[in-house]
Amino acid sequence: MAFELPKLGYAYDALEPHIDARTMEIHHTKHHQGYTNNLNAAIEGTDLKGKTIENILINLDMSNAAVRNNGGGFYNHSLFWNVMKPDGKGSLTGELKDAIITAYGSVDAFKDAFSKAAATRFGSGWAWLCVHKGGKVEVCSSPNQDNPLMPGVGCGGTPILGIDVWEHAYYLNYQNRRPDYITAFFNVINWNEVERRYAEAK
Incomplete structure (x- = not known):
């Protein structure tokens, strides 16, 4: 079965004023859809087809740029939408x-x-809160669409909270003011979902 773009659990304007509707719509329908389409193309005809995205990333051949970039993009954004909620x-x-x-x-x-x-993540990338087996948590960041599920990336462990700091995630509303966007993100975190992920991963 091919990967599909996940539906959002809220409207594109539901996170305003913290994240604007136009950014959300473009981010979801263009960027995430693009990663989804390209991931499906990259795994077509390979033994990766039919595996979960987590299984693909944990066992990833990091030299496979198409799966690394698009599999990471698919997973990262799928987590990102779910750890946000209107007004938290x-x-x-x-x-x-x-x-x-x-x-x-x-x-x-x-x-x-x-x-x-x-x-402080230079250029494009993500910041994460990860949990290790046993329940210890750790903050780290990763470049581009890499994430800590991948071999040797960040702090390891399972990401349970992530923020996208690619410019496409905030530039329409915040321009070069990445710190303002990061501050705003704390207003829309779905802590119930983050705690659920923590309990599952630890």
């Missing part, structure tokens, strides 16, 4: 909050670390 959803609580405080000392210190990882 829920608050950071429970075991995930405890793990973040254990790792970073406080929630604010975690936010600073995550924001720094996103702001």
